[in-house]
Amino acid sequence: MTKKKINIQHHILIPKHIKLSEKEKETLLDKYNITLQQLPKILKNDSAIQNLDVKPEDVIKIIRKSPTAGESIFYRVVTNV
């Protein structure tokens, strides 16, 4: 598929993506007592994080709108392909 530049950030299907700082990343891993590999993944070239300037091993915090909890927070680790 040819990828042309489209601004899709405000699409209703896309929840908010935030990049965590190194410190926040540490506290997250400590809180749940997990390693980075155990987090769900997101590809580096995923359209939703193109303007966040991410590199592999960064953690993305995703704030989803949830019909059951109102708002739920999810984390994904950036990976290469």
Add this chain to the structure above:
Amino acid sequence: MNMIDQYEDKLPKSIIAKLRENIPKGTSDSKIKQILENTVKEYNEARVEAGECVGVISAESIGEPGTQMTLNTFHFAGVAEMNVTMGLPRIIEILDGRENLQTPMMEIYLKKPYSEGKNIRDLALSIKETTLKEIAFEFLLNMAQGVIEIKLNSEKMKELGITDVFLSKAISSQIKGYSTRTTKDSLILMSKGKEESLNEIYRNKEKIKDMYIKGVKGISQVLPVKRLDEYIIITAGSNLVEILQLPEVDKERTITNNIFEIANVLGVEAARQAIINEVFKVIESQGLNVDMRHIMLVADIICSSGLVKGITRYGVVSEKSSVLARASFETPIKHIINAALVGEVDYLNSVVENVMLNQPIPAGTGLPNLVTKVKK
């Protein structure tokens, strides 16, 4: 009411909002505190215990109502003359993560003033993919001279806004070795250079029949409909990338039912949401009642690797680290032989392989382990 703010990290947002709404004004602080404490207690009791086998529960909860679903592939979704895959086939399609759907569809929302019905028909027509055979009456072959003559339907061309010049340009850019010439209501393609065999001319004639002329590729049918207060365009066939680039289209709400396309264009998180919406739509349309949370779990699993992976032996199951777990799903011999060839090790970290070996499984009460502090 400030009291409630302190509980924001202990309770989910929806419960906080409900509390705010329902606690009457003038309730004393101590009473509010009591209410909140009790809510937190109830909430924690209602949560799933650590180690609970939620996957099995989800499977049963979706599977059982699934047996009640109609096997009807086609069903008219209220909209005239447009087929939509519904029921079990559609659920299977989504959960298997198929890339080519039986009935791809888009819902195109429009910006104002188009959403109020301005030029809606023309706009819809301009989106639809037009091939050469739709604007032609017949294709004539002149074998002796190597000439293909296309009799054109000038009325239809006018309706679609295609001019002779536009048409010959579109055709000559797609087919090599032919010169184009337009006469009154027909287009003549003449073979350049060497004489071509009959077979080749015939093959070229068949090829140009399906030649793309105008519109958005992949959109085979368009239907403007009024939904609530605005006009939207429903299409058969889907091409999200191209559609999102049109200036008339509302880029925030336009969606397709092709999960893969959504994953490519909008990212995994959007795909997860789309899976939930699509599965829930089917279940609801069948009059069944499945809790949203089960579908969310399935969608999370499908999207956990960053790509959309179906629940098949090529998708999610192939990601499992344990040989025995993979072998227990489908094609056991293939997995066991391959594992033997490369000397794979199974660390028995998950459920299935431990069931096979008659050992306690790491789920439920089998999950916690004893750890002793060694004295130094």
